[in-house]
Amino acid sequence: MGEEHGSLTAIVQELVYTVDHKKLGLMYIGSGLLFFVVAGIMATLIRVQLFFPSSKFLEPDVFNRFFTMHGTAMIFLVAMPWVFGFANYLVPLMIGTRDMAFPRLNAFGFWVFLFSGLFLFSSYFTAPGLYNAGSAPNVGWFAYSPLTAKAFSRGTARITGRFLSF
Amino acid sequence: MDGDSDSHYGGAGLVTSRTIGEIQDMKMPENAVKVRVVGHQWWWEVHYPDLGIITANEIHVPISDRDPAKATPTHLILQSADVMHSFWVPQLAGKTDLIPNKDNESWIDPFETGVYFGNCAEYCGTQHANMLLRVIVHTPEGFQKWVAQQKAAPAAPQTPEEVEGHRIFFANSCVNCHKVSDSVAVGVFGPDLSKLMMRQTIGAGLLRSTGKISGHGCAIRRF
Numbered sequence: 001m002g003e004e005h006g007s008l009t010a011i012v013q014e015l016v017y018t019v020d021h022k023k024l025g026l027m028y029i030g031s032g033l034l035f036f037v038v039a040g041i042m043a044t045l046i047r048v049q050l051f052f053p054s055s056k057f058l059e060p061d062v063f064n065r066f067f068t069m070h071g072t073a074m075i076f077l078v079a080m081p082w083v084f085g086f087a088n089y090l091v092p093l094m095i096g097t098r099d100m101a102f103p104r105l106n107a108f109g110f111w112v113f114l115f116s117g118l119f120l121f122s123s124y125f126t127a128p129g130l131y132n133a134g135s136a137p138n139v140g141w142f143a144y145s146p147l148t149a150k151a152f153s154r155g156t157a158r159i160t161g162r163f164l165s166f
Numbered sequence: 167m168d169g170d171s172d173s174h175y176g177g178a179g180l181v182t183s184r185t186i187g188e189i190q191d192m193k194m195p196e197n198a199v200k201v202r203v204v205g206h207q208w209w210w211e212v213h214y215p216d217l218g219i220i221t222a223n224e225i226h227v228p229i230s231d232r233d234p235a236k237a238t239p240t241h242l243i244l245q246s247a248d249v250m251h252s253f254w255v256p257q258l259a260g261k262t263d264l265i266p267n268k269d270n271e272s273w274i275d276p277f278e279t280g281v282y283f284g285n286c287a288e289y290c291g292t293q294h295a296n297m298l299l300r301v302i303v304h305t306p307e308g309f310q311k312w313v314a315q316q317k318a319a320p321a322a323p324q325t326p327e328e329v330e331g332h333r334i335f336f337a338n339s340c341v342n343c344h345k346v347s348d349s350v351a352v353g354v355f356g357p358d359l360s361k362l363m364m365r366q367t368i369g370a371g372l373l374r375s376t377g378k379i380s381g382h383g384c385a386i387r388r389f
Contacts, residue, residue: 060292060293060295061292064289064291064292064294138292139289140289142289144249144250144288144289146246146248146249146250146266147249147250147289147290147291152207152248152249152291
């Protein structure tokens, strides 16, 4: 709006305002790629820890946080957005409609997903600090109940973040 | 079954339900050793209800026999005191979960003596990776000997080191969590330590035991 076409501001503005199913589909896939890289870095750190028996590379809880966040990110912030992304891009073309049924709701869905992912990862920077890997969830991505109950684990970042990504 | 897939499914269903029924109707062999295993964060509590033995992190069983009349299999009741764990000794049986408020069952029926290694196979928190387990299969005579040793009263401390260890243990909060039979230490939160030095390892399998109290630094968290 008023900005020159092609400038950074214009591109950002276009991404934020868009309700176009093709653009949103690509944005889903692009954000998925971003989380894919982060999850891949965590997977590398996990493998470095496992390279030698009884390695002291990562503390036990940091390791647990990494594999939990790796699993959660790969499923909810990589695999599912990629499925959404392709569906968003292709399905309206395949059935011959101009856009998704509720384009604004579709755009809203993308932004909720993106911010929930960022919110989930922000848990790395909370309480014990980054070297203890913050208060990121450490209960496994399946999050089986007694271990996730209040008596056995602290912190709420995971539950909130997961809730938002749905 | 004349190539009709419905009757195939029906047949498979009948065979399955009959087999399940047969398994559930199986009688407990008379010679079976009964063991109750309770998973804790992050160690295994082992009870022999018929023998009155309580130990931890290792299960001693007699060797079984391929002849059903002479077999002495071990029946395991699997329970959990806190979160879910999973009993897994891959050379002896498949994984079976230990679930709070639910009794799961499993059998082991070893035909060779020796030590079989296992560990917790359901992610259960910080020290899940170090929640190790040993199944030690004895000859029948060896098992009887082990039972007798476990049932004997704990020996009084002899050497000055042992006397000092005894004093430190009973002068501190150790007694609130651990049990030593025939003493004031009656805690049930941690492993029963009555026969600790007869176990092959300490710290849920983390350190190989030297059989002497002074062999290790103190690895126990202060409460």
